[in-house]
Amino acid sequence: NFMLTQPHSVSESPGKTVTISCTRSSGSIATNYVQWYQQRPGSSPTTVIYEDHQRPSGVPDRFSGSIDSSSNSASLSISGLKTEDEADYYCQSYDSSNPVVFGGGTKLTVL
Amino acid sequence: QVQLVESGGGVVQPGRSLRLSCAASGFTFSSFAMHWVRQAPGKGLESVAVISYDGSHKHYADSVKGRFTISRDNSKNTLYLQMNSLRAEDTAVYYCARGPGTFRQDYWGQGTLVTVSS
Numbered sequence: 001n002f003m004l005t006q007p008h009s010v011s012e013s014p015g016k017t018v019t020i021s022c023t024r025s026s027g028s029i030a031t032n033y034v035q036w037y038q039q040r041p042g043s044s045p046t047t048v049i050y051e052d053h054q055r056p057s058g059v060p061d062r063f064s065g066s067i068d069s070s071s072n073s074a075s076l077s078i079s080g081l082k083t084e085d086e087a088d089y090y091c092q093s094y095d096s097s098n099p100v101v102f103g104g105g106t107k108l109t110v111l
Numbered sequence: 112q113v114q115l116v117e118s119g120g121g122v123v124q125p126g127r128s129l130r131l132s133c134a135a136s137g138f139t140f141s142s143f144a145m146h147w148v149r150q151a152p153g154k155g156l157e158s159v160a161v162i163s164y165d166g167s168h169k170h171y172a173d174s175v176k177g178r179f180t181i182s183r184d185n186s187k188n189t190l191y192l193q194m195n196s197l198r199a200e201d202t203a204v205y206y207c208a209r210g211p212g213t214f215r216q217d218y219w220g221q222g223t224l225v226t227v228s229s
Contacts, residue, residue, distance in 0.1 A: 035215045037156070044206060044219040045148075045156065056217070090156050094214040099170050100146065100158035 002026045004091050004103035011109040014081050020106045022091030023073040030067055032093050034074040039105075040087040048089075049076060078108075086110045113137040113218040115207050120223030123197055133190040133207030133220060141165070141185040144210035147192045149203035150222075159205070160192065161213045170213065175201075197227045 003025040012018040022034065036049040047056050049065035052074065062079045074093075078085055091103040119131040133145070147159040160171045160181035169181055180193040190207050204224050208216035 033214065037216075039156075044221055045208075045216075046219065047217050050211075050215060050217070088155075092156075092215065099161050099213045100148075100215070102156045102158065105155040 001098055002095060002101060004093060004101055006089075006091060006103040006106045008104070009107040009109065011111055012081055014083060014110055016081050017077060017079040018081060018108065019078075020076045020089055020091075020108070021071075021073050022075070022103050023071065024093065027095055028069065029072045029074055029093075030069050032095055034065065034067065035092045036063075036065055036074075036076045037090045037092065038087045039090065045090065081110050083110050113209060115209065115218060115220035117205065117207050117220045117223040120205065120225045122226045122228060124229050125198060125227055127197055128193070128195045129197060129225060131192040131194065131205055131207075131223060131225070133192075135188045135190065135207075135209070138209070140183075140188040144213045145181075145183060145190045146208040146210050146213075146216050147181060147190075148206045148208055148216070148219075149201075149225075150206070151200075151203040154203075157203075161210065162190070163213060168213070194225070197225075199227050201225060202227050 005023045033051040037045040038048045039045040048063045053065040064077045066075050088105045090105045114136045116134045146161045162169050162181045178196045182191045204222040206222045208219045
């Protein structure tokens with residue numbers, strides 16, 4: 001089984017750009033799509049990025065996703081930070097044996 | 112619009128059983144895989160089980176294999192999770208989620224809380 005490792009927390013100021021990483025422990029990050037979910041306090045998760053870099057309708061283009069094979073990691077970048085972006089963010093991927101694997105989550109503080 | 116409404120949560124003693132339901136509306140239920148994902152208090156997300164659109168394929172987390180059963184009734188647009196031999200560590204909010212495939216979720220319900228305690 002592979003794992004997805006995220007930083008426990010990140011913080012940045014409003015208007016700035018923050019990047020959250022998600023490193024895959026085994027198997028290539030490029031082989032299976034990566035999704036990113038946002039969970040605001042007290043709410044259910046919502047999808048902000050799917051299939052590595054696709055944005056669902058309604059998600060602002062301040063959110064972007066990418067893959068870096070050299071570090072075997074995925075990244076979620078949020079530009080023009082707003083206080084409403086303060087939330088927990090989870091990456092998720094899969095392989096042939098494990099249809100759903102989540103990262104441990106990253107708490108984003110916008111201060 | 113897509114709606115997923117979970118029900119059936121509550122307080123249950125260790126070793127007992129509980130069945131969760133998830134009523135789906137706003138989309139063609141029989142065309143989508145469905146997931147159960149849980150979140151223990153203050154913890155992250157954990158996939159519990161996933162079922163293919165027609166129920167022919169199921170996958171379970173090792174932590175629940177042999178105790179939990181995922182099923183669906185496409186005629187009733189409803190997803191189920193039968194939970195047996197419950198343990199304290201099963202205490203969590205249980206979310207049902209729609210899957211464009213078995214490998215990801217797009218829409219999530221509001222969750223139902225299961226508390227396993229004597």
